[in-house]
Each structure stands twice: as structure tokens, then as C-alpha cells.
Amino acid sequence: MPHVRSVVVAELEPAVVDWFRVFSSERAARVERDRRLRIVVGDVLDQLRTGVRAWDLICLDTDNGPGWLVHQANAALYEVPGIRTVRAALREGGVAVFWSAERYPAFEASLAAVFRSVLPRSASDVVDGRRHEYTMYVVR
Structure with missing residues (x-):
């Protein structure tokens, strides 16, 4: 989505972020390589x-x-x-x-x-x- 400048995901539970990374490993890696994305645990x-x-x-x-x-x-x-x-x-x-x-x-x-x-x-x-x-x- 070229018109999107930034996306911030705020997640309270670190385990949910870990779950995303473990069970969506290939997709998670691709998404997290996008410099427009920032995941905040909080x-x-x-x-x-x-x-x-x-x-x-x-x-x-x-x-x-x-x-x-x-x-x-x-x-x-x-x-x-x-x-x-x-x-x-x-x-x-x-x-x-x-x-x-x-x-x-x-x-x-x-x-x-x-x-x-x-x-x-x-x-x-x-x-x-x-x-x-x-x-x-x-x-x-």
C-alpha cells in the first residue's frame, strides 16, 4: 500500500506479539521488514x-x-x-x-x-x- 506512510501496532501482551512472530513467521518477517511498521508493546x-x-x-x-x-x-x-x-x-x-x-x-x-x-x-x-x-x- 504505497499511500500508507506509517502503521503503529500497540499490543499490551508481549505473548501476542510473540505468537504473531512464531506462528506467522514468514509473513511476520515480511511485514516487520517494512520500515513503515512499528510494533509497540504497551x-x-x-x-x-x-x-x-x-x-x-x-x-x-x-x-x-x-x-x-x-x-x-x-x-x-x-x-x-x-x-x-x-x-x-x-x-x-x-x-x-x-x-x-x-x-x-x-x-x-x-x-x-x-x-x-x-x-x-x-x-x-x-x-x-x-x-x-x-x-x-x-x-x-
């Missing part, structure tokens, strides 16, 4: 705070969404102050996408308190013959 909110108005697109796949957390500290991303951090990191006209295991009306209300446009979109995937439904919140 909290995504900390990463977003380093770049006010720095991002055109922010894609967040954090935990399982606002209602099904593995790490309670991730709740901050789904609360209004965390959502404001995401908004502050976007350039004018930027878009953020939040992945969620299911739809959460209370989270939609929090997004609407910060962003002028909140579009919940259903998505699905088939894993081992089973269909899984997800929600993607596209916000501007």
Missing part, C-alpha cells in the same frame, strides 16, 4: 496520548469489547475519557473503528457523547464452521 491509550491529531485512522481491537474484558484496565478505553483520548489523537476528518464481540447501547451512547457520527456495523466470520457475529463501531 497500552494503546498511552500510545495515542503521544500523538495529538496524529492519526488518520485508528483501529481498535481491544479485549472483547466494553462488556467482556479480560484486563480490567482496558475499561478505560471504553469510558468517555478514553474515547476522548482517541478523538484527540485523530486528525481532522479522521476515523476510528472499535471492534466489539457484541453490540453495547451504553457504549454507543458514550461514543455519541464524543463523536459527531457513530455507525455500528455488523460483521461476521466463520471459524471452524461456526459463524461469529461482531460489531464494528465506525466513528468520526
Whole structure:
């Protein structure tokens, strides 16, 4: 993608980055050779705070969404102050996408308190013959 200048992946769990490198070894090596990519092991909110108005697109796949957390500290991303951090990191006209295991009306209300446009979109995937439904919140 020649028009992409940089991609930053922030992952809280070092084991997830290791998993990517081990189980996607050839692909991971090719991706990591691209100088536009930077993998940061750490909290995504900390990463977003380093770049006010720095991002055109922010894609967040954090935990399982606002209602099904593995790490309670991730709740901050789904609360209004965390959502404001995401908004502050976007350039004018930027878009953020939040992945969620299911739809959460209370989270939609929090997004609407910060962003002028909140579009919940259903998505699905088939894993081992089973269909899984997800929600993607596209916000501007």
C-alpha cells in the first residue's frame, strides 16, 4: 500500500506479539521488514496520548469489547475519557473503528457523547464452521 506512510501496532501482551512472530513467521518477517511498521508493546491509550491529531485512522481491537474484558484496565478505553483520548489523537476528518464481540447501547451512547457520527456495523466470520457475529463501531 504505497499511500500508507506509517502503521503503529500497540499490543499490551508481549505473548501476542510473540505468537504473531512464531506462528506467522514468514509473513511476520515480511511485514516487520517494512520500515513503515512499528510494533509497540504497551497500552494503546498511552500510545495515542503521544500523538495529538496524529492519526488518520485508528483501529481498535481491544479485549472483547466494553462488556467482556479480560484486563480490567482496558475499561478505560471504553469510558468517555478514553474515547476522548482517541478523538484527540485523530486528525481532522479522521476515523476510528472499535471492534466489539457484541453490540453495547451504553457504549454507543458514550461514543455519541464524543463523536459527531457513530455507525455500528455488523460483521461476521466463520471459524471452524461456526459463524461469529461482531460489531464494528465506525466513528468520526
